[in-house]
Amino acid sequence: EAQVTQNPRYLITVTGKKLTVTCSQNMNHEYMSWYRQDPGLGLRQIYYSMNVEVTDKGDVPEGYKVSRKEKRNFPLILESPSPNQTSLYFCASSTPGGEQFFGPGTRLTVL
């Protein structure tokens, strides 16, 4: 089944404790993205990647890192999480035609 998977789905952590949210797609898509979703603000892009080892900032990259060492994986790293990074996070991959497939989401709470 074609899909984007994210782990973990739910995470509660404390300020400053490094964490990684994994994202994997099995559709051989070149483009992958990370978004955060907050009430009233819609989906805001954090980072995107055009292919292996090629990444670029989206609209809200501060406090986040990404890497793309393999085509299928695009992990999101929070080196020192803060409470304002409490949010719902979505990973997505895009077909060449531009259709984005979203993962199920990761709900992160930073205390």
Place this chain on the structure above:
Amino acid sequence: QQPVQSPQAVILREGEDAVINCSSSKALYSVHWYRQKHGEAPVFLMILLKGGEQKGHDKISASFNEKKQQSSLYLTASQLSYSGTYFCGTEERYNQGGKLIFGQGTELSVKP
């Protein structure tokens, strides 16, 4: 800069029609529409490209006025399953949909 969607919310009875608008201050290459049901991930509806034709499937269609940098999503004879939040995403240049800027969303509720 985020595109602006209007209205922010709309309540319909089954069978009624609705229009959701998306407006950008920048010249656009494409407009993408997604629907997100409560507690789920966004799901792709359609893409409209600069110079392309109005698109649609079933009773959901959309148009793109590239001169005005505006797109409209039309939902006709609404069904309960249409309920959810609709997002437009805009692209200023071709990026395989990889660099979308989404609007804040329009919450649509369809009542029996």
